[in-house]
Amino acid sequence: GAVVSQHPSWVICKSGTSVKIECRSLDFQATTMFWYRQFPKQSLMLMATSNEGSKATYEQGVEKDKFLINHASLTLSTLTVTSAHPEDSSFYICSATTPGLYGYTFGSGTRLTVV
Amino acid sequence: QKEVEQDPGPLSVPEGAIVSLNCTYSNSAFQYFMWYRQYSRKGPELLMYTYSSGNKEDGRFTAQVDKSSKYISLFIRDSQPSDSATYLCAMSGGGGSEKLVFGKGTKLTVNP
Numbered sequence: 448g449a450v451v452s453q454h455p456s457w458v459i460c461k462s463g464t465s466v467k468i469e470c471r472s473l474d475f476q477a478t479t480m481f482w483y484r485q486f487p488k489q490s491l492m493l494m495a496t497s498n499e500g501s502k503a504t505y506e507q508g509v510e511k512d513k514f515l516i517n518h519a520s521l522t523l524s525t526l527t528v529t530s531a532h533p534e535d536s537s538f539y540i541c542s543a544t545t546p547g548l549y550g551y552t553f554g555s556g557t558r559l560t561v562v
Numbered sequence: 563q564k565e566v567e568q569d570p571g572p573l574s575v576p577e578g579a580i581v582s583l584n585c586t587y588s589n590s591a592f593q594y595f596m597w598y599r600q601y602s603r604k605g606p607e608l609l610m611y612t613y614s615s616g617n618k619e620d621g622r623f624t625a626q627v628d629k630s631s632k633y634i635s636l637f638i639r640d641s642q643p644s645d646s647a648t649y650l651c652a653m654s655g656g657g658g659s660e661k662l663v664f665g666k667g668t669k670l671t672v673n674p
Contacts, residue, residue, distance in 0.1 A: 451605075481662075490664045490665065490666045490667050491606070491650070491664050493661055493662075538603070540605050540606070542605075542606075542662075549608075549611045550608040550611040551608070551652075551662060552608065553598075553605035553606045553607070553608075555604055555605045556604060556605045558603065
């Protein structure tokens with residue numbers, strides 16, 4: 448079945464630094480990838496949608512300059528949290544899909560802690 | 563009214579019980595319906611995928627979609643402690659690259 452790999456699974460960084468999270472589709476070419484944020488005991492909150500080779504579409508209220516998304520190839524999308532602050536600490540999850548694929552496949556998530 | 567409503571629970575059942583989870587929605591354009599299982603600190607895992615109305619069965623899991631009532635259900639037969647997780651319903655209007663709209667998730671605990 449479709450597999451999405453997300454790295455790192457957890458990361459701790461200092462306030463003010465930047466962190467990059469990678470999302471790779473291992474056995475299919477992902478035309479569209481999504482990035483979500485999830486707070487404890489809450490559902491997934493969509494941050495942005497990215498199509499390969501195009502600029503990402505951000506949801507209302509998500510700072511595009513703070514959460515940089517790149518989808519440079521059909522198998523890789525990255526989320527960079529720039530100038531991270533403690534309030535950016537959260538669980539970030541990517542998902543990917545492509546025409547003909549049933550459902551959307553999710554990565555295993557990245558727990559970001561900013562200290 | 564939210565686009566997708568799902569009772570967050572928590573729901574606690576004994577091992578072997580039949581579990582019924584459901585969601586209601588308001589957007590009649592939704593045509594693709596999914597159920598995901600999410601264990602703590604993990605990404606969601608696709609359990610069931612259904613297009614339009616009808617039933618779909620896969621092992622112990624049965625998904626039902628009633629578009630006339632805007633109501634979807636997931637049944638788990640012979641529930642096991644390993645089924646303890648949060649179950650999320652999700653739906654979209656089109657296939658391909660349309661974004662999913664999620665319910666809040668129902669936390670299920672199956673007690674041995």
